[in-house]
Amino acid sequence: MTPPKLHARIRSSRRLSDGFIKLDRIEFDTDMHAGGTQTVVREIAHRGHAVGVLGYDPVRDAVVLINEFRPGCLVAGDPPFTDNVVAGGMSEDESPLQAAVREMLEETGLELRDPVLVHPGAYVSSGGSTEKMALVVGVVVTRHAGGVHGNAEESEDILTVVVPWRDFIQRVRSAQITDLKTLVAGYWLAEHREQWMRPSKSADTTGESE
Secondary structure, three states: OOOOOEEEEHHHHHEEEEEOEEEEEEEEEEOOOOEEEEEEEEEEEEEEOOEEEEEEEEEOEEEEEEEEEEEHHHHHHOOEEEOOOOEEOEEEEEEEEEHHHHHHHHHHOOOOOEEEEEEEEEEOOOOOOEEEEEEEEOOOOOOOOOOOOOOOHHHHOOOEEEEHHHHHHHHHHOOOOHHHHHHHHHHHHHHHHHHHHHOOOHHHHHHHHH
16 A cells, blocks of 8 residues: 655744754644644754765776864764865755865876765755765776875865775774765775776876876
8 A cells, every 4th residue: 555645844943043054943734644633843044065086096906085173073072083085065056066076176186086875965954954965986096196285275175095905994894984974985895896997098108197
C-alpha cells in the first residue's frame, strides 16, 4: 500500500540574522503521518549552495586534501584543524563543474582536469539548512603540490595536503575523517578508482613535464 502524500506550507517567516549565514525563524503547518496537522517552529540557516571537490592523481595514486580552521569543530569540542576535500560556495551563474575547477585552483593552486559530477547536490542538513552540496571528482597533478593558499579577504588560510590513496581510504574507513562530504567522495572514489588508475594523457605528459 502506497502511503498518502503529505503536505506542508510556510505560515510565517522572520529573519533573525543576516550575517555570513542567514538565519530565519519559520512556522510551518504540516500534515502528520497518522492524520491531522501540526504547527512546527524551526530556525533555518541559509548560506547558498556549495561544491566539494576531490582531486585524484592517478600517476602517484594520491589524493589532494586541504587543512584549514573549521569553527564548528572547535565549538563542538573537537580539533579545529581538519583534512577535508576542497570546497566552496557556488555563485548563481556557476555549474558545479565550473565551481569545482575554480575552487581547486583557489585553494590548492592546482588545475582540476577531467572533472566528473558525482552528485548534483545533496542537502547538508535538511532539518535546519537549505544548503545543498554537489560533489565533483577530477584529476590533478601533485608533483609540485603544496603550500598555503586561499582568499585572504575571506580569512582563508589553507594548507594543501597530498595523501597516498592507501592512507586516505584507511582514514575514511576508520572514522578518522569526520567531514561528511570528504567521506562520501572517498567512498565514491574507492568504488570507481580502478577506472582512473591508468594515467590520462594530460596527467601523464603535461604533469611529468611541469
